[in-house]
Amino acid sequence: MELLLQSMLGFLGGLGIFLYGTHLLSNGLQKLAASKMRAYLTKLTNTRWKGVFSGIVVTFFLQSSTVTSILIVGLVGSSAITLSQAFGVVLGSAIGTTLTVQILAFNISVYSSIFIFLGAIFIIFVKRNNWNVVGLLLLSVGFVFFGIHMISSSLEPLSENQHFLRSLLSISQNPLLFAFVALALTALFHSSAAMIVIGIAFVSSGVLSIHAVIPLVIGANVGSTIPVIVTSLTTNLEGKKLAFFNFLFKFSGAVLAFLLLPFITNHIDFLPGNAQRQIANFHTLFNVVIATLFFPLLPLVAKVFEKMFPKQTEEAVFTVRLSEGLLEVPDEALNNSKAEISKLAKMVYHDMIQRLLSYLEGNIQASSLRQVEERIDQSYIQIQKYLLKLGQRDLSGEQSNREVKLLNILNDIEHIGDTVVRFIGVAEKVSQKNLLFNEEDLAALHKMLGHIEQTYKNSLQAFHKNDLALAKENIQYQSTIDQFEKDIKFEHYNSLINQKENNPDISAVYLDIVNQLLQINHHAMNISRTVLGLI
Amino acid sequence: MLTRHNYYEQKRSKIKRLVLEVLNDLSQMTELYTAYLNHPTDERRGWILKTESDVNKHEARIEKDILEIISLQQLDVKELRWLLGMNRIIRELERIGDQLTNIVTLSDVADTQALKPMIQTFFHFESEMIEWVKKGITNEDKQILEDVMEQDHYVNQLNKGTYNNLVHLINEKENITESNLKTIIISRFLERIGDHLVNIARVYLEVCEEMED
Numbered sequence: 001m002e003l004l005l006q007s008m009l010g011f012l013g014g015l016g017i018f019l020y021g022t023h024l025l026s027n028g029l030q031k032l033a034a035s036k037m038r039a040y041l042t043k044l045t046n047t048r049w050k051g052v053f054s055g056i057v058v059t060f061f062l063q064s065s066t067v068t069s070i071l072i073v074g075l076v077g078s079s080a081i082t083l084s085q086a087f088g089v090v091l092g093s094a095i096g097t098t099l100t101v102q103i104l105a106f107n108i109s110v111y112s113s114i115f116i117f118l119g120a121i122f123i124i125f126v127k128r129n130n131w132n133v134v135g136l137l138l139l140s141v142g143f144v145f146f147g148i149h150m151i152s153s154s155l156e157p158l159s160e161n162q163h164f165l166r167s168l169l170s171i172s173q174n175p176l177l178f179a180f181v182a183l184a185l186t187a188l189f190h191s192s193a194a195m196i197v198i199g200i201a202f203v204s205s206g207v208l209s210i211h212a213v214i215p216l217v218i219g220a221n222v223g224s225t226i227p228v229i230v231t232s233l234t235t236n237l238e239g240k241k242l243a244f245f246n247f248l249f250k251f252s253g254a255v256l257a258f259l260l261l262p263f264i265t266n267h268i269d270f271l272p273g274n275a276q277r278q279i280a281n282f283h284t285l286f287n288v289v290i291a292t293l294f295f296p297l298l299p300l301v302a303k304v305f306e307k308m309f310p311k312q313t314e315e316a317v318f319t320v321r322l323s324e325g326l327l328e329v330p331d332e333a334l335n336n337s338k339a340e341i342s343k344l345a346k347m348v349y350h351d352m353i354q355r356l357l358s359y360l361e362g363n364i365q366a367s368s369l370r371q372v373e374e375r376i377d378q379s380y381i382q383i384q385k386y387l388l389k390l391g392q393r394d395l396s397g398e399q400s401n402r403e404v405k406l407l408n409i410l411n412d413i414e415h416i417g418d419t420v421v422r423f424i425g426v427a428e429k430v431s432q433k434n435l436l437f438n439e440e441d442l443a444a445l446h447k448m449l450g451h452i453e454q455t456y457k458n459s460l461q462a463f464h465k466n467d468l469a470l471a472k473e474n475i476q477y478q479s480t481i482d483q484f485e486k487d488i489k490f491e492h493y494n495s496l497i498n499q500k501e502n503n504p505d506i507s508a509v510y511l512d513i514v515n516q517l518l519q520i521n522h523h524a525m526n527i528s529r530t531v532l533g534l535i
Numbered sequence: 536m537l538t539r540h541n542y543y544e545q546k547r548s549k550i551k552r553l554v555l556e557v558l559n560d561l562s563q564m565t566e567l568y569t570a571y572l573n574h575p576t577d578e579r580r581g582w583i584l585k586t587e588s589d590v591n592k593h594e595a596r597i598e599k600d601i602l603e604i605i606s607l608q609q610l611d612v613k614e615l616r617w618l619l620g621m622n623r624i625i626r627e628l629e630r631i632g633d634q635l636t637n638i639v640t641l642s643d644v645a646d647t648q649a650l651k652p653m654i655q656t657f658f659h660f661e662s663e664m665i666e667w668v669k670k671g672i673t674n675e676d677k678q679i680l681e682d683v684m685e686q687d688h689y690v691n692q693l694n695k696g697t698y699n700n701l702v703h704l705i706n707e708k709e710n711i712t713e714s715n716l717k718t719i720i721i722s723r724f725l726e727r728i729g730d731h732l733v734n735i736a737r738v739y740l741e742v743c744e745e746m747e748d
Binding site: 400 | 537538539542543606607608
């Protein structure tokens with residue numbers, strides 16, 4: 001009993017170290033290469049073949065099919081690649097993950113301590129940032145292999161424990177049940193590699209035969225799609241399509257493999273290598289075969305999915321759509337946040353700024369503008385909360401800078417909403433106090449609204465396209481606005497004097513309106529300043 | 536913990552880096568000219584003129600950056616002074632480039648042997664002054680900038696020496712050659728280079744003191 005407990009503790013410790021190692025490795029690689037891989041996927045996925053190849057390369061380099069699928073969701077969402085091409089990447093990604101297991105099947109666990117030692121030295125003693133990342137990668141590779149070593153060595157004593165062997169054999173004798181257990185555990189670990197490594201350890205320690213482990217490999221393949229489906233429930237439509245395609249693809253493969261299970265069991269020994277390598281080879285072969293079978297069907301499957309998941313009609317009311325799952329890939333989370341802020345900013349333009357003139361002319365009610373402001377406030381809270389959560393992650397300098405810019409721009413948009421409400425409050429005094437502005441003053445207000453619209457439109461475009469030249473041009477226009485402010489006030493005093501008007505309320509309300517409008521312009525200008533980097 | 540890249544700070548660093556690059560270019564021009572004096576060829580002459588054209592390009596870029604920053608950001612007086620100081624410095628640097636070009640243009644291949652000793656002596660002091668200006672600007676080192684101003688005293692003496700030699704030749708009624716006349720003009724150009732370096736050191740010293748206040 002004590003032996004069993006010791007083995008179980010060793011097994012859990014090893015599994016923990018393995019999972020932490022893969023997590024560190026994927027995070028480190030992602031920080032190093034996620035944005036480059038995104039650009040690579042955009043450029044080299046113009047055919048299905050290239051899609052499959054890109055999927056293999058990107059997943060292997062990022063060491064995570066989840067990250068690859070998040071990148072593809074972003075690309076399909078922005079129409080950079082088609083759904084059929086994205087499905088090609090998913091097929092490639094499935095093959096890419098098997099390469100990791102191929103590497104893990106090499107018996108190099110004994111060198112794990114060297115990786116850990118070098119990684120620790122680089123992290124602790126080398127001050128340069130690039131070497132720190134290298135250190136982190138070495139450390140994580142060391143952890144992965146050390147974890148495998150711990151799992152294998154903790155299982156070895158169990159091969160002599162009859163009680164344990166009997167229990168495991170009874171499960172493994174029912175292939176469906178064994179596959180289901182593997183599926184559930186893979187979904188729990190978020191890692192098919194971890195499950196297959198356990199299978200390899202079972203075989204290498206003599207606990208199970210290679211034939212008994214086949215259902216475990218099949219179950220692990222299907223299990224890896226479950227966390228993606230769960231995450232997709234809170235993502236956009238493209239995310240759902242890809243997650244369900246991934247499941248369909250693996251599940252079909254699993255059904256096929258179970259139908260052919262007797263054949264596979266009889267022929268698995270023909271695969272090259274020792275027992276551990278044969279398991280890794282079966283994992284690769286399983287994915288290559290189902291990818292080959294699915295490949296010609298991709299356009300058809302894409303059409304079926306387009307019908308199954310019809311495009312949603314544009315929502316009448318702006319709603320923030322940000323997936324928590326994307327926080328794992330900060331670049332994508334930032335891209336999505338930018339897209340949501342852009343949408344919010346457009347709403348502010350159409351539903352608020354462009355309607356200020358109509359409001360002044362009495363064509364729309366103040367309540368409709370106030371409703372827009374409430375929506376801005378709600379969206380602001382949601383997006384800011386998301387960005388702050390993202391900021392608590394380990395962001396690179398570039399990502400952090402992007403986050404600061406997004407927070408600033410979001411803040412300026414929210415302030416525009418607040419200022420419009422204050423503007424309404426002041427403008428309401430015109431009717432409350434029965435004030436009448438003269439034609440020159442009204443014309444000046446119209447002109448000022450024109451300036452605001454232009455400034456905001458330019459800022460929005462500069463933000464959307466990251467157009468620094470436009471942002472600069474816009475900021476340099478500030479001096480014209482400053483002069484306009486002086487002129488408008490000067491003309492106002494003169495017109496009052498010419499008309500022998502001495503009601504102080506007219507001037508107070510008019511100048512208050514002007515000030516509120518200038519404040520809106522100030523926030524619109526701030527967006528350009530932030531885009532440029534004046535932060 | 537979030538970090539940010541500020542556009543103004545990036546531009547400010549870029550301006551400083553460009554000024555230091557111009558100083559490097561000028562240092563390279565003096566080296567190229569010394570090489571030209573040892574082995575005068577059209578190719579070497581071409582290199583010097585090419586470097587001077589680089590100096591002019593850098594000057595234009597720095598001016599453009601300064602104007603851009605002023606048009607984009609409301610700056611406090613200290614920062615404004617720093618930028619204006621850099622603008623003055625780059626103009627002085629551009630003039631040094633002009634002076635060196637004048638010397639190259641004025642000195643024919645036939646004159647190089649006669650001019651070599653004098654020019655090398657001037658360059659000995661002025662190369663040192665350029666290096667000190669570079670260090671002074673890089674490290675905001677006021678002492679080294681004061682040393683530059685001090686060193687100009689030797690450069691002025693060299694110029695005075697060249698002038699006295701010519702006066703001596705005239706008094707002795709010896710033949711005054713075209714080369715003798717060129718020597719006095721080139722000496723004047725070299726002396727002006729020292730003055731420009733002093734101006735640069737003075738401006739940056741003022742900027743440093745202003746930033747400290």
